[in-house]
Amino acid sequence: MVELKGDERLDYLLAENLRIIQSPSVFSFSLDAVLLSRFVNVPIQKGKIVDLCSGNGVVPLLLSTRTKAAITGVEIQERLYDMAQRSMDHNGLSSRIEVIHGDIKEMPEQIGYSKYDVVTCNPPYFPTPSVEEINKNEHFAIARHEIMCNLEDVMRVSSQLLRQGGKAAFVHRPGRLMDILHFMRMYRLEPKRLQFVYPKSSKEANTILIEGIKDGNPDLKILPPLVVYNDDNEYNPEIRRILYGEE
Template sequence: MVQLRNDERLDYLLAEDLRIIQSPSVFAFSLDAVLLSKFVYLPIQKGNIIDLCTGNGVIPFLLSTRTKGFITGVEIQERLFDMAKRSAQYNRLDDRIRFIHGDIKDMPKKLGYGKFDVVTCNPPYFKTLGKEINMNEHFAIARHEIYCTLEDVVRVSSQLVRPGGKVAFVHRPNRFVEIVELMRQYRIEPKKIRFVYPKLGKEANTLLIEGTKDGSPDLKILPPLIVYNEHNEYTKEVREILYGTK
């Protein structure tokens, strides 16, 4: 059994045979995290993988179903770190997944430069300047660049990943140019991009992007991913991503 605190609940992790601790007042994972976990390249048999801004650990848990490699999650909020750690223990994955409570900016010095084959991150999307900050501290930190900026995320990812290793982000399309510029500035060459659209005919609201450290230019734009059909139901591809069913 797992000890739940306050308003926490133990949810099934979609199509996977896993459970994850969530809390509506602190954190519940979104579609963005699931899409990133399915989008990123992973070595199947082995590898050293790290997820920055990991929240309650949803991305490491999802990645663990695609690789036998060792996964590290880094989270600055102690409450979320504790939730992730207890979920790992409940799922008996603490021999393959570890969580670190700390600032991502400290990780290269703490964990080593160029030690990871893959880096993933679902970072805060919004700049703090000129934006109304959520009154809920947990939501504000998760959504706004309070403890780390986009540049911090890209720079730290570049420092952690080995040459030839992969770095993948999920973000908002309105920062697409900034993301590409920062990736190239920190020697991560964009290799594949996919835009996610809420419905056909609507503007994209999510961006998935993966790059290679010190890679050569060779960018692929993948087909668009449409989330909802004309009946406001998940499309066939999204259902397969979420639930493993068509």
């Protein structure tokens, strides 16, 4: 039996035979993380993957269904790290997925430069607001705002961890696209694939998925758009397939 603490619950990852520990008082995973885990190209049989800003470990869990590579998750918040570790134990994945409690900025020194085939990250999306505006819940504030790391930190660390030719994939907001492209190129992560995600076909995009290759040749491909809901506010078939495994 899995150990649950306080207000924690054990949720299903619906398209997979996996369970994940979540809590309403800390930042739970969203569709963004699920989309990132499906978007990124990963080696099937072997390799080394690191997921930065792992939260409760949803991206490593989902990646484990697509690859046999060794996966490392990095999370700075102790409570989320602890939840992620117990989720790995409950799913019998502790031998394949290592969870590290630490600051991503220290990871190249701690786990090695230029050793990873893939880096993924669902980073904080928003610059840190004033003290009056920031969420009073520390867990939510750190997950949403660039308090512990900023976009440049994410790109720099991703490049430092990746071997030449390795891939880095991120999920973010369209409003930060120019910053993302700027920092990716600054840190030798040549953008190669970009996909816009729309809540509805009539709405503006609210999410982007982007993948780059360390020291890759310039050649950015814009993938077909991904639309989450139809006009009846139901998930479109592609989203249902991603979330529930339905064809």
